Amino acid sequence: MTRPTRVLGWDVGGAYVKAAVVEAADGERSVRTASRPFEIWRDKHALPGVLRELAAELPPSDLVAVTMTAELSDVFRTKREGVGFVLDSVLGVSRAPVRVFTTRGELVEPEVARAQPLEAAASNWVATAQLVGRFVPDALLVDIGSTTTDVIPVVDGRVSAIGRTDPGRLVSGELLYTGALRTNVAAIVRRVPLWGQECPVASELFAISGDAHVLLGSVAPDDYTCPTPDGRPPTPEFAAERLARVVCADGDMLGAVEIRAIAEAVADAQVEDIAAALRMVARRLPRPAPVIATGLGSFLARRAADRLGMPVEDLADVLEVDVGAVAPAVAVAWLALDEVRL
Numbered sequence: 210m211t212r213p214t215r216v217l218g219w220d221v222g223g224a225y226v227k228a229a230v231v232e233a234a235d236g237e238r239s240v241r242t243a244s245r246p247f248e249i250w251r252d253k254h255a256l257p258g259v260l261r262e263l264a265a266e267l268p269p270s271d272l273v274a275v276t277m278t279a280e281l282s283d284v285f286r287t288k289r290e291g292v293g294f295v296l297d298s299v300l301g302v303s304r305a306p307v308r309v310f311t312t313r314g315e316l317v318e319p320e321v322a323r324a325q326p327l328e329a330a331a332s333n334w335v336a337t338a339q340l341v342g343r344f345v346p347d348a349l350l351v352d353i354g355s356t357t358t359d360v361i362p363v364v365d366g367r368v369s370a371i372g373r374t375d376p377g378r379l380v381s382g383e384l385l386y387t388g389a390l391r392t393n394v395a396a397i398v399r400r401v402p403l404w405g406q407e408c409p410v411a412s413e414l415f416a417i418s419g420d421a422h423v424l425l426g427s428v429a430p431d432d433y434t435c436p437t438p439d440g441r442p443p444t445p446e447f448a449a450e451r452l453a454r455v456v457c458a459d460g461d462m463l464g465a466v467e468i469r470a471i472a473e474a475v476a477d478a479q480v481e482d483i484a485a486a487l488r489m490v491a492r493r494l495p496r497p498a499p500v501i502a503t504g505l506g507s508f509l510a511r512r513a514a515d516r517l518g519m520p521v522e523d524l525a526d527v528l529e530v531d532v533g534a535v536a537p538a539v540a541v542a543w544l545a546l547d548e549v550r551l
Contacts, residue, residue, distance in 0.1 A: 218542030
């Protein structure tokens with residue numbers, strides 16, 4: 210039996226599909242990545258085509274490793290149904306053997322994952338944290354994507370999270386539904402500054418977090434890859450208009466300074482929520498640990514760590530490879546290179 214030399218890792222989410230090929234050569238690892246926005250609830254049967262298109266952008270591999278969060282989408286009545294659908298899609302497009310990553314930190318045969326779907330569901334955070342533990346024995350991994358934030362403790366090189374399911378992780382503070390793009394502003398703040406007062410926000414989908422971060426320059430318009438609430442482009446100009454509407458105004462009623470203050474309030478509230486989760490999880494650690502930041506919203510993780518006076522490093526610097534915004538896909542492929550024999 211031999212280990213694979215090139216592994217394709219999939220991270221199949223409900224809003225994005227992310228892929229990475231990790232190759233072992235001459236004692237070093239090289240990484241190539243690809244990703245695509247894909248809202249599975251709009252057309253779940255398009256998933257195999259998306260997988261084929263992304264795989265075509267990457268080198269062929271001799272093993273496929275998969276992790277997922279798409280099973281949470283309400284296009285599926287249960288997580289069991291969602292896990293089965295994702296597995297069917299991956300198996301249907303894969304020529305190489307497939308292994309599935311579980312919340313126990315194991316790579317198993319698809320039949321095992323299908324029989325134990327809750328262990329295959331939402332396992333991507335374990336893969337990234339397990340990889341971090343190989344490089345940093347004690348750490349707080351903070352992975353902020355378009356939709357969610359993971360705060361994962363690593364102690365003595367091992368993942369020491371309390372929660373292993375989405376509800377358990379929400380209760381423990383290890384999962385927050387706040388992200389760099391897709392979070393409804395009305396879910397982030399109840400009030401924002403306006404005309405020297407605090408103005409309640411409209412409970413409507415007028416603007417999302419990506420609007421605040423594009424206006425503030427933290428996210429590039431090209432990285433604002435989800436649909437905008439009004440269907441207009443993800444530019445600072447239109448982001449400002451969307452933010453004005455959260456207080457039932459528009460670009461004629463508010464000036465640039467007033468709208469920027471709304472954006473800053475949104476960003477600051479996200480940082481405060483992330484810092485609170487960091488503080489909560491850090492209290493459970495036996496000793497201080499650095500924050501390892503990754504994901505499209507890593508700038509929020511750095512701000513939260515700075516607010517708490519915690520040291521922070523970027524995951525790409527820790528691994529000495531660029532993981533972009535697809536860390537779980539890189540992690541699951543990297544782990545499979547070491548742990549699976551063909």
